[in-house]
Amino acid sequence: MDLDKLVIQGGYPFSGSVQVAGAKNAALPVLAASVLGGRRVNLSNVPDVADVHSMLELLHFHGAEKAVLHNGRLSFSTEALSGSETPYDIMRRMRASFLVLAPLVGRFGRARISRPGGCAIGTRPVDFHLQALETLGAKVWLDGGIIEVQAPKGLRGNRITFPSPSVGATHTAMMAAAAASGETEIVNCAREPEIADVAAFLTALGAHIEGAGTHRIRVQGATSWRDVDHTILPDRIEAASYLIAAAMTGGQLEIIGGRLEHLGAALRILEAAGISVFPSDRGLMAERKGILKSVDVTTETFPGFPTDLQAQFMALMCLADGVSTIQERIFDARFMHVPELQRMGADIRQNGSTAIVRGVGQFHGAEVMATDLRASMSLVLAGLVAKGETTIHRVYHLDRGFEDIDGKLRRCGARIERISI
Structure with missing residues (x-):
């Protein structure tokens, strides 16, 4: 350290x-969402901060091309990605590593990860994230510090209602919905500008999203995926x-x-x-x-x-x-x-x-x-x-x-x- x-x-x-x-709180979910398409991602205005490098290490561990951040630019492919278990050594460094859960489930039908780490600023439960995945048809198992999620038949569009707005859970719900069949409605969403930025990335990737930045988001799951050029806000x-x-x-x-x-x-x-x-x-x-x-x-x-x-x-x-x-x-x-x-x-x-x-x-x-x-x-x-x-x-x-x-x-x-x- x-x-x-x-x-x-x-x-x-x-x-x-x-x-x-560029906004760290947009760059991290955008990087996580790159898992979904298995395509080439070209990003600009990416912040050169430790959390971004940790997320890139996590993606590379799963098989993504090794990406080198230079002058705010990144280019890499996630085509060769695999759905192997995400180790605790990477997860413990930052809470945002949890954002890979929904994309891994959406792409491979299962994921097994450690509970996330990050700043010690109080209780930040992952319940909303897991409930969103369950609403879309996934099964969730908790075993000590391990979370396993399976959706062997794929995720299916549904209506997700959050008890209170959560930025991280809104990102998870959008990414899962982008990979789900049919339409998903997400209610009581977080409205931060970073939500709209991630929605723009997911739309460029292949989903269709309306309402990002409001309390209600509608997502039509992607039927095909595309290469993406995106600039972080x-x-x-x-x-x-x-x-x-x-x-x-x-x-x-x-x-x-x-x-x-x-x-x-x-x-x-x-x-x-x-x-x-x-x-x-x-x-x-x-x-x-x-x-x-x-x-x-x-x-x-x-x-x-x-x-x-x-x-x-x-x-x-x-x-x-x-x-x-x-x-x-x-x-x-x-x-x-x-x-x-x-x-x-x-x-x-x-x-x-x-x-x-x-x-x-x-x-x-x-x-x-x-x-x-x-x-x-x-x-x-x-x-x-x-x-x-x-x-x-x-x-x-x-x-x-x-x-x-x-x-x-x-x-x-x-x-x-x-x-x-």
Whole structure:
């Protein structure tokens, strides 16, 4: 495991432009969905992050062509893929590895995988995924840490209704429905932009999908598969994280590739906090307007405020004037960054899934530990404005989802160094 650490000298001017990478949360299900057709897949704007490399390793293990990511481009065939068991050593690295389950069942009629790993941010059951597969005619067996699914006669279209929206389960349902005979209706879907992006890929592959991005999706299963050229949409979480960086440092920043329509309620909340956001020819411009103001936030599914931005927003609120309340309603253990921010001088009181943040106006450099992917970014943001030096350990979490974070920040004027241990 990579044990690099980041050392940041805080308080330096921050300006210029930063290129947003492709969305990890779209790239991973797109790569998983490539299993279905057994055809050639040509992808652009693929983020160069650890999770993508883990997914490529998983596909190669199953027999896909070895793909080399270069300048955001990938080209590979899954024609020679087999349906062998997916080993725990690969599955444990990231939860998104579970997304190969539906495509494997859809193509081979069976799959046997280990339960997934990933960030330790609370209980994220796979029940919705498995129920979707069962609704389409699959049989599911659970044996300790192993999940086996069989559909020897193939998947059949049906009506899938989720008790609550789930991004991962919506991806699973769409991929399974793309391989099923007939039409499938998926109700109470997640509406994130990444859902629509994966639907566009599945449509190019051979399925017919309507309603992606709404609460109700209809999928007509593919009768044949095609080679695909597809461009991954920009990463809205990375874009919003840089919006927050501009506000915290007091700089002006152009976020190349950022899109207003992908920000949802986050745009309104960030503007209420004192961030000016407006479109540019290449994406978005961001800067602070006056003093930062405290704003209450509750995480929700899209278009609500995203849980993946909660830690970064908390770092922002630590510098705001007043007191803010942040409620986490998506994951039950996503406040592990709180004690690390407190080490840097934050005044945060946690009560279950609610955090009360009193603005302190200044962070102080400290040795801190990253606990998950998004928490890592909150510590980087705090380090950029802290008085003195901040050292962030276990940045492999950060590398799972943010492409070339230290390089991008240095090009904007940050004093940040990566040190290999």
